[in-house]
Amino acid sequence: MAQTRKFFRTYQGLIISGVMVVGVVIGVFLGLIPTVQKIITLRSESSVLVGEDELLRAKAATLDDSDEATFKQYLAELAVAVPADKSLTSVFSTIDGLGVLTGVSLSNFTLTKPGALATQSAIRLSNEEKQVGSSLLPFSLTVEGSYAQIHNFLATVNRVRRFFRVRYFDIAFSADETVSAKLGMDAFYALLPTALGSAEQAIEALSPDDQDIIRKVAELPILSEMVSTQSAGQAPLSPTTTSRDDPFAP
Numbered sequence: 511m512a513q514t515r516k517f518f519r520t521y522q523g524l525i526i527s528g529v530m531v532v533g534v535v536i537g538v539f540l541g542l543i544p545t546v547q548k549i550i551t552l553r554s555e556s557s558v559l560v561g562e563d564e565l566l567r568a569k570a571a572t573l574d575d576s577d578e579a580t581f582k583q584y585l586a587e588l589a590v591a592v593p594a595d596k597s598l599t600s601v602f603s604t605i606d607g608l609g610v611l612t613g614v615s616l617s618n619f620t621l622t623k624p625g626a627l628a629t630q631s632a633i634r635l636s637n638e639e640k641q642v643g644s645s646l647l648p649f650s651l652t653v654e655g656s657y658a659q660i661h662n663f664l665a666t667v668n669r670v671r672r673f674f675r676v677r678y679f680d681i682a683f684s685a686d687e688t689v690s691a692k693l694g695m696d697a698f699y700a701l702l703p704t705a706l707g708s709a710e711q712a713i714e715a716l717s718p719d720d721q722d723i724i725r726k727v728a729e730l731p732i733l734s735e736m737v738s739t740q741s742a743g744q745a746p747l748s749p750t751t752t753s754r755d756d757p758f759a760p
Contacts, residue, residue, distance in 0.1 A: 569713045576715070584716075587728040591671040594702045596647050600734050601697050604672045605651065607733025612663040614655035622648045622694065647697040648677070654690045664691075671730045673698045 593600060602619075609616045623646075639645055653663055660681070667674050677694040684690065707713075716724075 565712060572713045572715050584724050587724060590732060591673045591727050591730065592644060592698045592700050593672065594700065596697075596699055597672075598647075600672050601647065601649070603734035604670060604674075604732075607735075608663060608667060608670065609653075611733060612655070612659050612666060614653045614659045614663050616651055616653060618650070618652040618692075620650050622650050642698075644698045644700045647699060648694065649697065650692065650694045652690060652692050654688060656687065657689050660689045660691050667695070669730060671727065671732050672734070 590600075605616060605619070608614075635645065653660060655663070664676065664679070667676060675696050675698075677696055679694070680692045682690045
């Protein structure tokens, strides 16, 4: 015991200094390191905010350089070709317009997708629709006319607003030179976005190529208007009626 007291008396100053050093080290770990971590976190968040601010400024500059009326016109032109819903009325009227334009007879219009009339909220995009980037409304119909009329129908069907594509067709020839074609087709539609993009998502201005595509789409005829402007003495076509302008129609 005496030796222990003698040891503490001899090294009292050194022991006190050591305790102080240990206290300082503990203080560094308990106080300084968390403070440094907070500083690093604040710097990181500051960098993120600066980046977001630059993106928002770029978005604002892009929007300031854009004409809202022009964008509304672009959207209206494109929405006729690819509407924001199934728009069965425009499908019927455009097919009718194709019948009037090409002189073919139309019949047996059928929606071929189960649940095609369901609300969009109840439908999930298929893998094909995800690849295409648009929802598809498949349907089939029978087209009758001369070979030239059928050829003209097929050549015109993807050059009008609303947008269609022919998935398949089966052609049968009759003895009286009348051609009957069973067509499987898709009508395109796409819902408008309901949520804004994140702050990190940049806005790209329309390129000259984009504007050229919109111009070409706007130049395509709207055949549904042809049906709506028919004379009162001529009944408009429906997908299950026959064109009276077709000389080959029964």
